[in-house]
Amino acid sequence: MNLTIIAPFRNRYNNMGGLVILICMIFSWIFLHRWSQRNKKGPKTWPFLGAAIEQLMNYDRMHDWLVQYFSMSKTVVVPMPFTTYTYIADPVNVEHVLKTNFSNYPKGEVFHSYMEVLLGHGIFNVDGELWKRQRKTASLEFASRNLRDFSTKVFKEYALKLSTILSQSSFLNQQIDMQELLMRMTLDSICKVGFGVEIGTLNPNSPNNSFAQAFDTANIIVTLRFIDPLWKIKKILNLGSEAQLGKSIKIIDDFTYSVIRRRKAEIEDAKKNGQQNQVLYINIIVLHCSYGYDVNLNITPKC
Numbered sequence: 001m002n003l004t005i006i007a008p009f010r011n012r013y014n015n016m017g018g019l020v021i022l023i024c025m026i027f028s029w030i031f032l033h034r035w036s037q038r039n040k041k042g043p044k045t046w047p048f049l050g051a052a053i054e055q056l057m058n059y060d061r062m063h064d065w066l067v068q069y070f071s072m073s074k075t076v077v078v079p080m081p082f083t084t085y086t087y088i089a090d091p092v093n094v095e096h097v098l099k100t101n102f103s104n105y106p107k108g109e110v111f112h113s114y115m116e117v118l119l120g121h122g123i124f125n126v127d128g129e130l131w132k133r134q135r136k137t138a139s140l141e142f143a144s145r146n147l148r149d150f151s152t153k154v155f156k157e158y159a160l161k162l163s164t165i166l167s168q169s170s171f172l173n174q175q176i177d178m179q180e181l182l183m184r185m186t187l188d189s190i191c192k193v194g195f196g197v198e199i200g201t202l203n204p205n206s207p208n209n210s211f212a213q214a215f216d217t218a219n220i221i222v223t224l225r226f227i228d229p230l231w232k233i234k235k236i237l238n239l240g241s242e243a244q245l246g247k248s249i250k251i252i253d254d255f256t257y258s259v260i261r262r263r264k265a266e267i268e269d270a271k272k273n274g275q276q277n278q279v280l281y282i283n284i285i286v287l288h289c290s291y292g293y294d295v296n297l298n299i300t301p302k303c
Helices: 002-035 052-057 059-070 091-100 108-119 128-142 145-171 178-195 210-227 231-237 240-273 276-290
Strands: 075-080 083-088
Touching: 052 059, 052 075, 052 210, 059 075, 059 083, 083 091, 108 210, 108 240, 128 145, 145 178, 178 210, 178 240, 210 240, 231 240
Parallel strands: none
Antiparallel strands: 075 083
8 A cells, every 4th residue: 555655756756857857958958058159259049049039139239239249250140040140241251242143142032031021022032034134124224314313413402401400400409310310311312213202201390201100110020020930920810010010011002002103194194295304214213113123212012
């Protein structure tokens, strides 16, 4: 009878002993993994998680975080769950990737799947023949003297607007967010050049604009996909950031499609009135939209 009572306790003790040994082995493995990286120049990693924790903690200061590691090495490798990111700051390596051996570094299906909702099949999100075709089209567009002259005029106009805002802020001794102002200037000027639309975000009172806000939100959420292993689940369930992304993309698409429709109507009007130069310029804009190519906005209408 005593043996009958003791047996369950002995089995439980053995199970607990095995569990303790397993836990000790796991902690030893983690300790050795971290200890082996004591002289590593890049981000320290964890088993299975890679450097995801450190990158998430530094997401709001990503550039500063990378610069810290670039001070030790011009190439920073960041292991992540299921993939590895490599950041380079050496001009020779940058030239090698972007020019000398560009074809050896395709964006790939993973990158395309992350960015497709925002970039579609535009030049910044495709490889191979589709990229070459859009690159050729873009080269022809930017060789247009009319486009260059118009772009120069627009950029000067918005540079003066920025200068006025800075002067007023200095006179009133007001604090300003320089990065925010530069982003607004870029967005306004590119919208004016690319779409012929004045969205008016670069003003002294910094007005809100639904398109500008949607664009900023979409860029942030799409970028987060690279470090969020659950984004596909959230997309399927339409939850959290992915639900917000869907709303932002709808605003972007509505704005872009309205511009395309208006530009196509202007083409017909210009043809009727014999304004060939105007037809040529508007055709350039419509080609941008039709091929899904953009200059800086990363907007890719799917028309």
